[in-house]
Amino acid sequence: xxxxxxxxxxxxxxxxxxxxxxxxxxxxxxxxxxxxxxxxxxxxxxxxxxxxxxxxxxxxxxxxxxxxxxxxxxxxxxxxxxxxxxxxxxxxxxxxxxxxxxxxxxxxxxxxxxxxxxxxxxxxxxxxxxxxxxxxxxxxxxxxxxxxxxxxxxxxxxxxxxxxxxxxxxxxxxxxxxxxxxxxxxxxxxxxxxxxxxxxxxxxxxxxxxxxxxxxxxxxxxxxxxxxxxxxxxxxxxxxxxxxxxxxxxxxxxxxxxxxxxxxxxxxxxxxxxxxxxxxxxxxxxxxxxxxxxxxxxxxxxxxxxxxxxxxxxxxxxxxxxxxxxxxxxxxxxxxxxxxxxxxxxxxxxxxxxxxxxxxxxxxxxxxxxxxxxxxxxxxxxxxxxxxxxxxxxxxxxxxxxxxxxxxxxxxxxxxxxxxxxxxxxxxxxxxxxxxxxxxxxxxxxxxxxxxxxxxxxxxxxxxxxxxxxxxxxxxxxxxxxxxxxxxxxxxxxxxxxxxxxxxxxxxxxxxxxxxxxxxxxxxxxxxxxxxxxxxxx
Amino acid sequence: xxxxxxxxxxxxxxxxxxxxxxxxxxxxxxxxxxxxxxxxxxxxxxxxxxxxxxxx
Numbered sequence: 001x002x003x004x005x006x007x008x009x010x011x012x013x014x015x016x017x018x019x020x021x022x023x024x025x026x027x028x029x030x031x032x033x034x035x036x037x038x039x040x041x042x043x044x045x046x047x048x049x050x051x052x053x054x055x056x057x058x059x060x061x062x063x064x065x066x067x068x069x070x071x072x073x074x075x076x077x078x079x080x081x082x083x084x085x086x087x088x089x090x091x092x093x094x095x096x097x098x099x100x101x102x103x104x105x106x107x108x109x110x111x112x113x114x115x116x117x118x119x120x121x122x123x124x125x126x127x128x129x130x131x132x133x134x135x136x137x138x139x140x141x142x143x144x145x146x147x148x149x150x151x152x153x154x155x156x157x158x159x160x161x162x163x164x165x166x167x168x169x170x171x172x173x174x175x176x177x178x179x180x181x182x183x184x185x186x187x188x189x190x191x192x193x194x195x196x197x198x199x200x201x202x203x204x205x206x207x208x209x210x211x212x213x214x215x216x217x218x219x220x221x222x223x224x225x226x227x228x229x230x231x232x233x234x235x236x237x238x239x240x241x242x243x244x245x246x247x248x249x250x251x252x253x254x255x256x257x258x259x260x261x262x263x264x265x266x267x268x269x270x271x272x273x274x275x276x277x278x279x280x281x282x283x284x285x286x287x288x289x290x291x292x293x294x295x296x297x298x299x300x301x302x303x304x305x306x307x308x309x310x311x312x313x314x315x316x317x318x319x320x321x322x323x324x325x326x327x328x329x330x331x332x333x334x335x336x337x338x339x340x341x342x343x344x345x346x347x348x349x350x351x352x353x354x355x356x357x358x359x360x361x362x363x364x365x366x367x368x369x370x371x372x373x374x375x376x377x378x379x380x381x382x383x384x385x386x387x388x389x390x391x392x393x394x395x396x397x398x399x400x401x402x403x404x405x406x407x408x409x410x411x412x413x414x415x416x417x418x419x420x421x422x423x424x425x426x427x428x429x430x431x432x433x434x435x436x437x438x439x440x441x442x443x444x445x446x447x448x449x450x451x452x453x454x455x456x457x458x459x460x461x462x463x464x465x466x467x468x469x470x471x472x473x474x475x476x477x478x479x480x481x482x483x484x485x486x487x488x489x490x491x492x493x494x495x496x497x498x499x500x501x502x503x504x505x506x507x508x509x510x511x512x513x514x515x516x517x518x519x520x521x522x523x524x525x526x527x528x529x530x531x532x533x534x535x536x537x538x
Numbered sequence: 539x540x541x542x543x544x545x546x547x548x549x550x551x552x553x554x555x556x557x558x559x560x561x562x563x564x565x566x567x568x569x570x571x572x573x574x575x576x577x578x579x580x581x582x583x584x585x586x587x588x589x590x591x592x593x594x
Contacts, residue, residue, distance in 0.1 A: 041544030120549060206549050278545050283552045285560065340569050344562035351561065359564040389576045399583045402590060470586075 027122035028198035037119075037435055039534040040278070044436070048118035048125040052111045052436050054135055055184075056429070057524065059107035060517060062142065063422075066099030067513045074461065074506025077407075078499055079481060089478040090155045095146065097158030101417060102177065102260065103142045108425050109215065109267045110134070110184040111432075116212035116270065117191035122200040126190035134183030141176025144169050157476065159257060162233065162249045171234035178226040185216045185223075207284045207291065208277075211270030214294040219263045221302060225255030247314030258305030261413070264421040265335070266297050268379070271424045272342045275376035278431060279367055279538075281353075282345035290341050296334035303327035307395040311404045317397070324395050332392055339384045343377075370538035375427025375451035382455060383420030386462055387412060405476075407502075408469030411462050418509070419458040423451065426516050433520060434535035439527035447519050448538070454512025460505025464498045471495035 027034065033046050069092045075083040084092060118125055125131060147169075148154045154166030192213065195201060205213070229252040235241045273290075276282040284290045306323030309315055350362035367373045390412040394403050403409065430447065433439055441447050471492050473480055482489050530536070 037546075039545075041546035042549075043546075203553060206552060208549070277548055277552075281548055283548060283559075285562070287553055339572070340565060343568060344560075344565040347562040347565050348559055359567055362564060384572055385575060389572070389579050392576065393580050393583050396580075396583075399587055402583075402587050 027124070027200045028194065029124045033124060038530075038532065039435055042119045043122045045118040045124050047128050047131070048114045049436055051125070051131045051135065052114050052432070055107045055111035055114070056432055056436075058135075058139060059104050059111065060429075060520060062099045062103035062107060063513070064517050065146065066096055066104055067510060067517070069093075069096035069099065070513075071506060071510040074503050074510070076478065078503030078506075079496060080500060081503060082479070084478075086478045087152070087155070090157065090476075091149060091152060093476065094155060094157050095149045098145055098149070100422075101158065103145075105264050105267075105417075105421060105425070106177065106181050106260075107138065109219070109263060110138075110181065110188075112267055112271065112428075113185065113188035113212050113216060114191075115436075116209045117188050117195065120206045120209045121192070121195040123191055123195035123198065126187050126194055130183060130187045130190075134180045134187060137176050137180025137183060139180075141173040141178075141180060144173030144176065148173065159253060160233070161253070162236070162244055162246050165237055168234060168237040171230050171237055175227065175230050175234060178223045178230065182220065182223045185219050188212070188216050204287070207287065208270050208274045210291055211266060211273065211294055214298050215263050215266035215270065217298050218259060218266055218301060222256055222259035222263055225252055225259065229253050229256060247312070250309060250312060250314065254305040254308045255302060258308055259302055261417060262297060262301040262304075262331070264417060265301075266294065268383070268421040268424045269294075269335075269338045269342070271428050272338070272376055272380060273345075275372050275424070275427050275431075276342055276346050276349075279370055279373040279376065280346050280349045282349040285341040285345045285348065289337060293334040293337035293341075296330050296337075300327045300330040300334075304331045304395070307400070310395075310397050310400040320397050324397060328395055329392075332388070335384075335388060339380070339388070342380060346377075367538070369448050370430075371447050371451050372427045372430045372538060374448075375423050375430070375455075378451055378455040379420050379423040379427065382415050382423065382459060382462075386459065387416030387420055390466060391416065403469065405474055406469035407465040407473045407475050410475050411464075411466030411469055414458060414465065415462040419455065419462060423455060423458070426451065426454065429516075429520055430538065431535075433523045433527070434530060437524050437527075438529055438531045439523050440530050440536055441519055441523045442527060443519060443522075444538075446515060450512055450515045450519065453515065454509055457505050457507070457509025457512050461502050461509055462505070464501030464503075464505055468495050468498035468502060471498065473499065 027043055029043070029045060035044050035046060036042070037044050072084055072092050073089070073096055075081045076089050114125060114131070117123065145154075148167050149170070151167075154160070154170035156164040156166045156170070160166055160170075192205070192209075204210070229244075229249060232241060232244045233249070236243050273284060303323045304327055306315070306320060307328060310320055310324065346366065347362045350366060355362045355365040366377070390408070393399055394408065394412055430441070433441065469475070471494055473491060473495050480491060480495075
């Protein structure tokens, strides 16, 4: 199917076919600042398009930096290879965390916010100048952080727990990234406001935009935590004030560190809904329930960050239990709701197309050769089955005592952030490039395979980490053999098998990541143009 | 495959309810599998905790 529009596949005789589509309200775009997507029929604000492109390209560059760091780390944690010297291990670990967890994802999320507030609401972007300011602050800040790390002036890991102290430019860079992102988020809020004021859409905003709004609200709270913790630390690094209290630092820092991952989760869920619609024609199962789940994220996700402090002596047991065994479960409930409604919406859509055989005929007939769909569904499965299950378990205070600071923790969050968020964003990219850059992918057979390679690598790596952690292997540790120590200390041979799995999985995931970047860069700069026609369907 | 409908129309009409919108038996089974997997993993961890932290 290559003509007209994307096949979202309503079955012949579908009840909705006869119903006329709602009348499209007029947008608020200035003359000449709008095009209509030939594939989806969605309006595209040309100013927003420019910034979606900029943020997406820079995001992929930081993904590459973080990915190179990742393979170096995986090959160091694999004792049989043990690639990096100790100094560079911690340096590259700092680089990896910040580029993968913060820069790649924040840049991509701002692109999502601009898309969700303009194309889905038929609105112009509130301010081009503000968008430039936000983008420039983010870019300059991220470059400052990376250069400072590579110069060896900030080997403090992503958490940079005091009394570890980095170069002032490291903290200033983080502050600039936070302020730049906040600027982009407020541009998104302003766009929502002018769209409402100008009545560019009718009724409630679409669910995807609502999810983006939830992500924006959580991002604001998150980045304010970042400012509260980073500004005094920055001043301390300049010797302008005393060292911040270490326990206070850890508490407030996780308001940034954990919540930033919940911005990712919320944005990822929004991307799931969008990819479900664009690849199978799915509609949200129940608006009230889905929106209620996003509200649960807003209300409870901040309190859930307490699970990072479950063995911290600075806070008491009652505080830990309330935040992790009550508040956290309400945030988990939200993920469980989405974990049901997203695949259920796909099932409903597929059944309406006529794929009604048995319990799973709809799943077997799903468009698995479409990398947008496969990335989305694999992301859903990895996030739920590996990331979700391990997360809830590790977040239990008593169980946490046998897992804290072991490799089980990275085993969990690589399944959520990489297998979940990054894979979903990759799936979205397979539509962003043809629809926003208006360029087609080359080597489409490889593109169809890429999500499977990446997902398989991440699953292997995550399982390797988790089981190695179960043997007691610590996280953030350069040499678990303690080479040259006066007392020998070894781990069970099973731990080494699992660390080997980590290395192999990491290598496979890196191949998948590199394939994604090569395919995307080739498409953006050398792909055939599809201007004036619909994209070639996957 | 079937005739096409622009994504824009699907998004604009996403609030409209249709017959069969909640019939998802396959997903319900997948959710039960998730629940079972969680129960096994969760209680295996309590067992592991009990093995290293014995209460007498």
